[in-house]
Amino acid sequence: MSAPDEQSPDQWEDKHWRRNLAVCLVGSFTTIVAMTLLLPFLPLYVEQLGVSGHAAIAQWSGIAYGATFFAAALVAPIWGRLADRYGRKLMLIRASLGMAVVMSLIGMAHNVWELVALRLLAGFAGGYASGSTILVATQTPRARSGWALGTLSSGIMAGNLVGPLIGGVLPPLIGIRGTFWLAGGVIFLTFIATTTLIKEEPRPARARHNISRGGWKALPNKRPIIAMLVTGLLLMLATMSIEPIITLYVAHLVENSSRVTLVSGVVMAAAALGSILSASRLGKLADRIGHWNVIIGALLVSGLLLIPQAFVTAAWQLIGLRFLMGLALGGLLPCVTSVIRHSVVDGMAGRILGYSTSAQFVGQVAGPLLGGLVGGRIGMRAVFLGTSALMVLGAAGVYLSRTKPIRHFTPEESSR
Structure with missing residues (x-):
């Protein structure tokens, strides 16, 4: 029998992959919905925060929306490296908790500068969907990786599709700020599910040691x-x-x-x-x-x-x-x-x-x-x-x- 340090990745990583895929699928869907639901009402929120004039509202709306993706592009490799070193589950816990807090804070913004800063922070703190992709890719047996990643990708794209639809329905019912607070609450449920349900096998010591080489x-x-x-x-x-x-x-x-x-x-x-x-x-x-x-x-x-x-x-x-x-x-x-x-x-x-x-x-x-x-x-x-x-x-x-x-x-x- 080979020692744990000598096992191949598929031997020590795929034990919980089906349950982890289910949690990552739901978690990625909810976080993407939260990130995209502001599309229909973002100009209205920018106007509520004191910006006037059609051109200025359009400009600030574009800046606020793009800020998250700009920040996420910068830090994605960093979070990936940390996931290799300290564990993929830990990065999902960080992302879901960070997103829950930031999304709730966006609903408390007092001016457009705070909105843009919080959208930047959302990009830096987030990354649940990309973290889920890393977790699923590394835990799923190689012979099933295409199907598993395709299933996860469907959930992510569904979030992009459903988010703006929900964003068009909720603000008239609970208000713009209430929509952000509800989104933060839903992501907090994702944080709880991620913490309690996702399982990650201990990684071999040599695998952890060789990461930075x-x-x-x-x-x-x-x-x-x-x-x-x-x-x-x-x-x-x-x-x-x-x-x-x-x-x-x-x-x-x-x-x-x-x-x-x-x-x-x-x-x-x-x-x-x-x-x-x-x-x-x-x-x-x-x-x-x-x-x-x-x-x-x-x-x-x-x-x-x-x-x-x-x-x-x-x-x-x-x-x-x-x-x-x-x-x-x-x-x-x-x-x-x-x-x-x-x-x-x-x-x-x-x-x-x-x-x-x-x-x-x-x-x-x-x-x-x-x-x-x-x-x-x-x-x-x-x-x-x-x-x-x-x-x-x-x-x-x-x-x-x-x-x-x-x-x-x-x-x-x-x-x-």
Whole structure:
């Protein structure tokens, strides 16, 4: 019988993975809902805090909303490294408690400066969804990682879809500040569930000792990791590039101007709904045929689907194409995470997955910026066609970078 220090990661990590996945799924959903529910009423809250004038309200609303994602992009690799060193559960406890406190404090803001500062703090203190991804990726048996990460990804995307809907319903019932306090209370329940229900096996002493050795330079093959970082960025770029122009684009397709905002919301929701429905299925498929194959296929299909979106003549055509594109994109994040997990030793998984999260946040910020810039200067069709070209080039780059998964490492091997 081998000693604990000589066990492979799959031997000592997957004992509680099913229950942990369930808790992480619910916890990620609730925290993402809390982060996104302010979208419908953020300008109203900014106005309540003393900002006047349409331009100023729009500017401060954008700053307040983007502050969280900017901060989260900066600290994601740090939290990933700390998760490798001190445990993934501890990072989830930190994130859920921090989010519960900050979300409640946002409901007590007195001016817009406090709102922006608290939104920054939410980005620094949060990271429950990304922490859940690290926990699930490192605890799930490798043969089931695609399905498990796809299931978790569905919950995260569902939170992004449901959050704004709840944010449109609650403020008229309990007020804006009450909505933030309720969100903080729900996240506190997530904190309790995380603390009491998630189990993490003690990590071998040698695995903990080897975490800080080598860093990025210690990776045996950096090419697949770089390819996955770029793929995560491209995913968010493709999803978000249409955001600044969607209302204007839909206005050309809908005769009744009163229906423009409604149709725009459906268009944006269609891609998210497609991804929710396909993520776990594509993850399961990837476990069977290979994660690289699904990534290349998803990038190619989504790139091709962007071309007809530039030439639609009716809103229903755009909605259908965005839904199909969402079905294709749903498999990307689970497969990207699986490839990274299979390409690094256990002691570096959190850190590299943190870099992946940062890359996705960069795409989430860059997508709307580039989409607005290209749409305003060249034309709205150029946004779809340009994004299509990027996705196809991304598929080619992934194909050239594909490699066989790294074999299972033991802590003894990783110290050599």
